Amino acid sequence: MQSINIYTDKIKSLREKLGKDLIIMGHHYQHDDVIKHVDFAGDSLQLSQMMDSIEAKHIVFCGVHFMAESACLLAKEGQSVYLPDPSASCLMAEMTPADLLDIVIEKIKASGKNIVPLAYVNTSLAVKAVVGKHGGAVCTSSNAKSMLEWAYTQGDSVLFLPDRNLGNNMANLIDIPEEKRHTLNVKSKGEALDFDKIQNSTLLFWPGCCPIHEYFTQEHIEQMRKTYPDAQIYLHPECPQELVKLCDGAGSTSYLIKVAEKAKEGSTVIIGTEVNLVDRLTKNLHGKVTVLPLFRAECPDMAKVTEALLYKNLEDIDKGIAHAVQIDKSLIENGKKSLTRMLAHCAKASQ
Numbered sequence: 001m002q003s004i005n006i007y008t009d010k011i012k013s014l015r016e017k018l019g020k021d022l023i024i025m026g027h028h029y030q031h032d033d034v035i036k037h038v039d040f041a042g043d044s045l046q047l048s049q050m051m052d053s054i055e056a057k058h059i060v061f062c063g064v065h066f067m068a069e070s071a072c073l074l075a076k077e078g079q080s081v082y083l084p085d086p087s088a089s090c091l092m093a094e095m096t097p098a099d100l101l102d103i104v105i106e107k108i109k110a111s112g113k114n115i116v117p118l119a120y121v122n123t124s125l126a127v128k129a130v131v132g133k134h135g136g137a138v139c140t141s142s143n144a145k146s147m148l149e150w151a152y153t154q155g156d157s158v159l160f161l162p163d164r165n166l167g168n169n170m171a172n173l174i175d176i177p178e179e180k181r182h183t184l185n186v187k188s189k190g191e192a193l194d195f196d197k198i199q200n201s202t203l204l205f206w207p208g209c210c211p212i213h214e215y216f217t218q219e220h221i222e223q224m225r226k227t228y229p230d231a232q233i234y235l236h237p238e239c240p241q242e243l244v245k246l247c248d249g250a251g252s253t254s255y256l257i258k259v260a261e262k263a264k265e266g267s268t269v270i271i272g273t274e275v276n277l278v279d280r281l282t283k284n285l286h287g288k289v290t291v292l293p294l295f296r297a298e299c300p301d302m303a304k305v306t307e308a309l310l311y312k313n314l315e316d317i318d319k320g321i322a323h324a325v326q327i328d329k330s331l332i333e334n335g336k337k338s339l340t341r342m343l344a345h346c347a348k349a350s351q
């Protein structure tokens with residue numbers, strides 16, 4: 001529930017004071033108390049695409065660390081990016097250490113496989129740099145299918161990381177047979193890789209996932225079908241493929257917003273994704289459509305950004321003492337390659 005608290009007016013007056021020097025961006029999974037202050041709310045792809053048009057000196061990014069890193073990478077000279085809680089990470093992103101990824105790709109390439117890495121945007125800059133160095137690109141849940149098709153134009157096989165669920169769901173959309181997919185065993189610094197399986201596969205997965213989207217179970221779906229037999233159920237593709245197959249559709253946060261907004265008046269739509277997005281849809285649709293969460297799964301890292309921390313961040317910017325997100329300059333060139341390959345492909349595909 002959105003609330004008016006002591007910070008709401010203070011944030012408003014600081015925003016007025018900072019004027020055009022400040023822009024606040026927020027991911028859809030942020031709480032309403034934060035989202036009500038943002039100039040722009042979006043999914044990862046929309047937030048990245050926005051960066052090009054932003055002229056403000058100070059960019060406050062209400063989201064998690066990898067998103068702020070991507071914003072830094074795309075920021076212009078003289079712009080600074082801030083994260084109200086620098087400890088807001090992403091459990092999925094943490095499942096791929098960059099040095100291990102590099103070792104694994106080198107080993108697979110050394111075995112003679114022409115492999116292209118495709119990294120979900122939920123990865124550290126260090127991982128994006130490894131992917132960029134090896135000729136790969138980044139993708140988001142909005143363009144993962146199209147980027148997977150792109151990756152197959154660059155090599156014979158693709159390594160999709162870190163989310164095996166998103167990878168499997170996209171593979172189903174472009175008809176890659178199950179027997180051509182293999183989830184890597186990356187234990188013991190890549191010593192446990194199964195090269196027979198790798199050679200026989202065209203799509204390899206990193207063994208990662210989003211624990212928030214793995215909360216959902218078949219029982220949740222069965223229970224909802226029983227209670228709301230006329231409802232439509234939609235999931236985010238970070239959910240396991242077995243669940244996606246039981247639903248009426250799956251897609252990115254933008255897709256989930258669209259299906260709820262376009263649903264027939266009086267109907268019920270059940271959505272399986274981070275609960276702040278679902279709650280906002282419920283509120284914004286004013287009962288015209290009943291929107292229910294499949295289960296109340298909240299991302300603890302997204303929840304770290306609060307109205308109080310946003311206020312503190314703006315106050316520090318105003319005083320000139322805010323700490324901007326810093327990125328390792330040695331990672332910029334290769335990190336940018338992986339991001340700009342995605343943005344260039346998306347721009348071409350939308351022409």
Ligand code: SF4
Pocket residue numbers: 029064089090091092093122210211212213274299300301302
């Ligand atoms: S919802 Fe999942 S993928 Fe998104 S930030 Fe949280 S842990 Fe990461």
